[in-house]
Amino acid sequence: MKILTTPRMERCIGCNSCSLACSRLVHKRLSWLAAGIRIMSTGGMSTGFEARACMACEPAPCAEACPTGAYSQRKGGGVIIKKNLCIRCGDCARACPVDAIYLDNTGQPYVCIHCGRCVPFCPHDCLEMTGVSKITSAEDSEAVMT
Amino acid sequence: MIRDHFRVLLVDLSVGKGKITTHPGRDKYIGGSGLAALLFQQYGHADRPWNDPDQPLIFAIGPLTGYFPLMSKTVCAFKSPYHDQYAESHAGGRSALSLRFANLDAIVITGRAAKPSCLAAGSHHLKVRDVHYLWGKSIKSTGKRLRHMFPGSGHRSILRIGPAGEIGSAMAGINVDTYRHFGRLGAGAVMGVKNLKGIVIEGDEMFDLPAGNAYQKVFEKIYNQLTTTGMMKKYHDLGTPVNLAVLNNLKALPCRNLQQTSDSQIGGISGETFAEKTLLRNQACSGCPIGCIHLGYVREKFHKDHRYYFFQVAYDYEPIFATGAMLSVTNASEVLGIIDKIEEMGLDVMSAGVALAWATEATEKGIISAKDTMESLKFGDAGAYKTAVGHLGHGANDFYRLLGMGTLKAAEHYGGSDYACVLGQEMAGYATGEVFYTAQALGFRHSHLDSGGYSYDQKHEEKDVQKAIDFLIADEQDRLLLTSMVSCLFAREVYSKAHLTECLNSVGYTGIAVNMESVKKQIQKERWQLRLATGFKPEKTAIPRRFAELTTWKGKTDVNYLNALIRAYAEKINGMG
Numbered sequence: 001m002k003i004l005t006t007p008r009m010e011r012c013i014g015c016n017s018c019s020l021a022c023s024r025l026v027h028k029r030l031s032w033l034a035a036g037i038r039i040m041s042t043g044g045m046s047t048g049f050e051a052r053a054c055m056a057c058e059p060a061p062c063a064e065a066c067p068t069g070a071y072s073q074r075k076g077g078g079v080i081i082k083k084n085l086c087i088r089c090g091d092c093a094r095a096c097p098v099d100a101i102y103l104d105n106t107g108q109p110y111v112c113i114h115c116g117r118c119v120p121f122c123p124h125d126c127l128e129m130t131g132v133s134k135i136t137s138a139e140d141s142e143a144v145m146t
Numbered sequence: 147m148i149r150d151h152f153r154v155l156l157v158d159l160s161v162g163k164g165k166i167t168t169h170p171g172r173d174k175y176i177g178g179s180g181l182a183a184l185l186f187q188q189y190g191h192a193d194r195p196w197n198d199p200d201q202p203l204i205f206a207i208g209p210l211t212g213y214f215p216l217m218s219k220t221v222c223a224f225k226s227p228y229h230d231q232y233a234e235s236h237a238g239g240r241s242a243l244s245l246r247f248a249n250l251d252a253i254v255i256t257g258r259a260a261k262p263s264c265l266a267a268g269s270h271h272l273k274v275r276d277v278h279y280l281w282g283k284s285i286k287s288t289g290k291r292l293r294h295m296f297p298g299s300g301h302r303s304i305l306r307i308g309p310a311g312e313i314g315s316a317m318a319g320i321n322v323d324t325y326r327h328f329g330r331l332g333a334g335a336v337m338g339v340k341n342l343k344g345i346v347i348e349g350d351e352m353f354d355l356p357a358g359n360a361y362q363k364v365f366e367k368i369y370n371q372l373t374t375t376g377m378m379k380k381y382h383d384l385g386t387p388v389n390l391a392v393l394n395n396l397k398a399l400p401c402r403n404l405q406q407t408s409d410s411q412i413g414g415i416s417g418e419t420f421a422e423k424t425l426l427r428n429q430a431c432s433g434c435p436i437g438c439i440h441l442g443y444v445r446e447k448f449h450k451d452h453r454y455y456f457f458q459v460a461y462d463y464e465p466i467f468a469t470g471a472m473l474s475v476t477n478a479s480e481v482l483g484i485i486d487k488i489e490e491m492g493l494d495v496m497s498a499g500v501a502l503a504w505a506t507e508a509t510e511k512g513i514i515s516a517k518d519t520m521e522s523l524k525f526g527d528a529g530a531y532k533t534a535v536g537h538l539g540h541g542a543n544d545f546y547r548l549l550g551m552g553t554l555k556a557a558e559h560y561g562g563s564d565y566a567c568v569l570g571q572e573m574a575g576y577a578t579g580e581v582f583y584t585a586q587a588l589g590f591r592h593s594h595l596d597s598g599g600y601s602y603d604q605k606h607e608e609k610d611v612q613k614a615i616d617f618l619i620a621d622e623q624d625r626l627l628l629t630s631m632v633s634c635l636f637a638r639e640v641y642s643k644a645h646l647t648e649c650l651n652s653v654g655y656t657g658i659a660v661n662m663e664s665v666k667k668q669i670q671k672e673r674w675q676l677r678l679a680t681g682f683k684p685e686k687t688a689i690p691r692r693f694a695e696l697t698t699w700k701g702k703t704d705v706n707y708l709n710a711l712i713r714a715y716a717e718k719i720n721g722m723g
Contacts, residue, residue, distance in 0.1 A: 013437035015430035016243070017215070024355065024362070030212060031352030032243060032301055032432065040300030044293055045324040045429065046441075046458050104352060105270070123373055123435040 001076030036112030054112035065095035160257035162274035173657035177208030178632035182223035199258035208632035212246035216637035238431035239323030244303035247349025268348030298348030308492020315550035386463035387417030403503035414476035467575030468499025480528035491539025500572035579603035684716035
């Protein structure tokens with residue numbers, strides 16, 4: 001089971017192609033927010049960019065916080081979401097320690113499902129689908145162990 | 147959001163309130179340049195001066211904004227302080243997608259705020275907030291503070307002006323998201339007279355995609371062409387500064403206030419040198435995977451104990467031409483230092499560089515002195531230019547205030563109009579020949595982007611006036627179509643008419659797709675009508691003597707050919723009125 005990682009964000013140019021691809025291909029929306037990955041500057045345009053995306057926690061705090069069973073643990077990290085069970089309470093977003101879940105104006109959550117469809121749209125290879133056992137960087141190791 | 151009308155936010159700063167208005171005419175005006183013309187027709191006042199509070203400041207996007215890559219630009223329209231006529235300036239950054247996701251096709255700002263203010267708008271909020279404490283602050287300082295005062299970090303656009311806009315300089319631009327600009331023709335001064343220090347547009351809405359799978363297929367086709375064919379390599383590799391060496395070799399690079407068309411020291415500021423010695427990283431406008439924004443860095447020592455600070459500066463061909471070649475500053479770091487000062491002031495870099503080049507030659511010729519310039523200006527003296535930029539931005543004395551209204555305005559007062567490098571406004575970096583001089587001097591935006599005159603000069607040896615003018619008119623129409631969608635013009639080879647048709651049809655704008663040929667002519671006509679109604683007299687165009695004296699790879703300027711081109715182009719433009 002692979003997960004989406006963001007190992008080379010220092011290369012990011014802030015084009016939002018990944019967010020737009022996720023929204024377009026996964027959620028069938030035109031948006032740069034309604035996506036499993038969102039790009040922000042790290043404090044103004046002169047500071048580079050960071051990705052807000054699911055760190056594939058196991059156990060996932062968002063799944064534990066979900067009161068209706070809409071969120072369940074995904075094997076290898078992250079969550080599986082059943083939209084029809086979601087009551088849009090927003091507890092998942094509040095439980096996420098890294099602000100990876102976006103709630104739209106109706107309270108519907110958007111979170112990465114680790115499908116990797118955003119990856120080919122990154123022009124600088126910032127993103128990568130990685131097997132959990134192969135993650136070696138300190139940052140991503142921490143993420144998996146959280 | 148696909149709709150057959152335009153959804154426009156109309157803000158009156160005098161009362162600090164706004165309202166959403168709807169305007170029919172999508173198939174006729176498309177968006178961007180076309181929509182801006184429509185809105186100026188409705189809200190503009192041709193007979194009143196540019197600084198009348200009721201004059202509108204317009205920001206417009208197009209039907210394809212956000213739906214396709216490189217559809218990432220915004221058109222700003224206003225009555226210009228430079229010539230008191232209708233004008234456009236274009237910029238990217240996050241501005242276009244922020245407007246799209248604010249669920250707006252345009253913002254129209256009228257009135258004057260009682261105090262220096264910032265307008266914040268999104269799909270669900272609108273506020274005009276007192277920011278008097280930011281008045282006088284630089285672009286950088288203003289940006290840092292606005293960032294913390296308004297919501298939407300990461301998915302918003304922050305537009306602001308510097309001191310130059312506050313004093314009403316005709317060379318004041320609007321900074322967009324730190325590294326992009328509505329640079330030319332004084333849009334920053336229009337914000338200044340409205341007491342509008344900043345605009346924060348939050349893109350916080352989302353939309354359903356068009357039904358069916360046609361849109362997804364067309365998107366992937368366009369995206370692949372842009373990212374896998376090498377078509378855009380010139381923009382993301384060395385970027386536009388690659389032109390420094392190319393034009394220098396052609397003897398078509400304006401140097402030393404256009405006293406020369408090449409410089410043996412140009413290697414110090416070539417695209418290759420900037421890339422090897424200063425390039426820190428690249429950046430992109432939202433919705434564009436190319437990343438043509440090149441950020442250079444400068445490290446400066448401020449204390450003998452090895453204490454340094456550094457700053458990042460966006461560079462491109464035009465800023466390097468204006469602050470490097472034109473000023474004979476041939477050190478890349480020094481050029482970045484001058485550009486950085488220009489950014490702080492919120493000046494347009496091309497206008498400021500060319501104006502200071504004229505001031506330097508005027509100093510050499512004894513027409514003006516250090517008493518006027520407050521600094522001894524010498525070609526190659528980057529330190530003096532950095533200080534002079536501050537004076538120009540602040541309007542430090544009568545000389546700089548007049549220079550800020552345009553180089554020719556200063557030349558009319560002090561003399562030296564023969565060598566004021568002005569083609570409608572301060573020239574762009576192409577000494578390529580008669581067709582370009584005509585194209586910029588009479589072009590709608592007085593920009594090298596109005597039409598490909600510089601390219602025509604390089605591809606055509608014959609001196610066929612009719613053929614050249616037909617090219618300028620037709621090329622303007624094609625570019626106008628793109629600036630109505632609103633595409634970045636770097637993508638013009640990808641967005642052919644066939645591809646535009648596919649894109650429009652895939653999202654449901656079939657009415658625009660079938661009428662593009664007639665609509666582009668109509669928009670061109672209406673835009674020129676606005677320009678003429680606000681006072682443009684193309685037949686009065688005079689080209690400074692310096693251009694007649696130039697020698698390029700094609701030889702000396704043919705003055706008869708140049709005059710014939712101007713007469714014929716002026717006639718065509720007047721014919722559209």
